[in-house]
Amino acid sequence: MAHADLFVPGRSALHRLDPRVKFVLALLTGALVLSWDSVLLLAAFLVLTQLVLWHIRYPRATVLAFWRALRPFLLLIVLLWPVFHPGGSPVLVTAGPVHITLPALFAGVSAALRVASTAFIALLWLGTTDQRALVRGFVRLGMPFSLGIALTIGLRFIPLFAAIVEQVSAAMQSRGLILPPRGWRRLRALVPILIAALITSLRYSEQLGWALALRGVGASRQRTALHDLTMRWQDWVALLAGGSLLVGLLLARVVWGVGGALLAPLSPR
């Protein structure tokens, strides 16, 4: 059964980093990237993410699929931003009430780059952290365990549900149901499939609830763990060094406006 998971096992430093540290650094990097307006800085950052993905040998096919999924959104942002933010000079194109100016275009590109960068930060984080470590990291950071196990089972359930829908669809087509290739009629034809899939899922989740009770969930207040997370010195170094760098850059942005100009660091603010 296929697993809807971005995680690909590997031996890079990023893979071995403690999931809590990765999570914190991902958050800080995301915040930093979102605070920047500079097209040059953002483009450089994006290139950096691609280099890291290449370095840790993340499958190119998945990266390309990721870009393909992002493409329509990025194009939309670049095209629509100037329409809604006319202003500045020089004006490039005028079409009736719509003025497309160069600064606005740059701002659009900057926004698109921010979206792409955050997406790739997420990919780098999820691509190098397996589900168990992910959930364990959250739990150690304070998330209640029951939420953690719900998350694990929920994540596992997505491909399971997809598989059930596929099997139910096959069974119904075998009874004469013809699925229209697209459109409203297809949606309507999917209804009986979803009903059966839902019933199967409910039955399955009841059994799962039993399985959890039978494995002693709720028996003891003190839950232990076979493989627990421990911080190595590398994790501390990454956290402190990376953390300081990112916080420093954030402060630079907020206090001194570094990275605020569209063409920073080339042009003045």
Add this chain to the structure above:
Amino acid sequence: MVGDVAPGTPLLRFEHVQYAYGDVPALLDVSLEITAGERVAVIGPNGSGKTTLAKLSNGLLRPHAGRVIVAGHDTSGRAPGELARIVGYVFQNPDHQLFQPTVEQEIAFGPRTLGLSPSAVAKRVEAMLALFSLTPYRRQHPTLLRRGLRQLIALAAVYALDPAVLVLDEALSALDVPQAMHVLGMLERDCHQGRSIVLITHDLQLAAWAERVVLIEHGRILADGPARVILGDAALLERAGLDPLPATTLADRLLHRRGVLSPHELIALLSQARVATKTDDANGPR
């Protein structure tokens, strides 16, 4: 529909069919022909390609090489929904096939989707309820009934389409063997009118009901012949990872005889063998 086809006419034909799931090959050069009125059992270990074969027969899967011809139509050009009136496929898990609020409506779904008139649909529903002894449950919700009944409902729902070929993919697994044999006996009566039945099963006693057995292993047809010959060959079955019936194994080991399927037959042979030994003894020392 059934009845239009004379027994002996080819209904389902696989011509050098290949299929793979991604890089994993499932069927490698499979050629097979099933004629109207035949009862065929398909056996083999898990992963051998049985279910792939079944899904190719009604168009749920399209061959990567070769052709699958169903009653003269190439499956590549047809949607599974169109082929459903010719090939009725019953899955093992009834929960994937039941979605109507009552048993009656479940059985009515197929004929109605095929476009039969309301009176014709009603007639079919009554016939199916009677045939599979489901009348006491007609207004109940199928998912609340036990698994064996759910399997019968799924079977009835597909049978209501009056398909020329019925494919049962372990569809009787929740029934006790005597009950399953009873159902197969009922279905057998329609084989005389030209309906073919393909039974995919792990249970060799059920397989013995068929007249012909096809043994698949690792995507290839290892053997295809009369049930007695295939099921009665202990060595062949063991090579394919299956467990022969005890009578078959004992006949093979004790008497070097093949083709023995029931204790009754084995007992007769054992008695003969014993008599023969005693006669030898009585005729003097060797």
Add this chain to the structure above:
Amino acid sequence: MHATSTHAERASQAPAIQVEGLRYWYPPVEAGQAPTLALDGLTLTITPGEAVGVTGPAGSGKSTFCLALTGLVPQETGGVIEGRVLVAGYDTRRVSVAALAAAVSIVLQDPESNLLGLTVEDEVAFGPENMGVPPAEIARRVDWALTVMGLAHVRTRPSWALSGGQKQRLAIAAALSMQPSVLVLDEPTAQLDPGGRRELLRALMQLRKVLGQRLTLIVAERNLDWLSALVDRIIVLDHGQCVLDGPSPALLVSARAHMQALGLPVPQLAELAAWFAERTGITVAWRTVDEAQEALASWLAM
């Protein structure tokens, strides 16, 4: 309830399972209907270390009986219960299912529904983790359970990548790591192919050899050939009542007419054993084809 008592301590409490006048009605499926009677007056005793097979036609109450041993019936299924069930001394109506899990474990017939989608070793560790067992002890139990079930070589694989037979064995390993004194299997071979069934039988026989008295095994099954190779005693249910109870495989021979009347298949070995007894005057009951072969070979040679 912390699982501090060891296997030995629990084993000395006899019997392992005591059922007294058990009656159970499932709640009605639709409002206004009468509740369905699933178990109708079961009384039996099972001693520690026994391996008992439970069989019967579809709808006879096998699964309900299995669930009643774990407390799921009636705690999770609702309905009305009469009489009582004592498992390892605990009353299944009073002790919570999670706490009972320290004494009794069940493996359901759908291999998928026993597993949580973790890696193999995490699945096996999950139970003891919930019970607060120290990590070093958990590691020891995981190693042992995986070895005895023949899964040590796949310990880091995700559980959804295993075959059906492997999943069943994993579910049993996950149950074993909680060190129950009673293990219940509800139709474990129903969704397995012949290879999977063989592997499971081998693993269970090995388990019995290793644990002996410390584990009581209850197996609900319709595949009587498979079951008779594993268990010492067979109970036959019909409409929620116990209609036959005797040593296995002897019962399959002596009561075969009755079982056939109930709609159960008569194992071929039982048929042959009955004929052999008639012919030679020697009462036999064969568990496996090998046993039958040996007896028949010597008879032929006589």
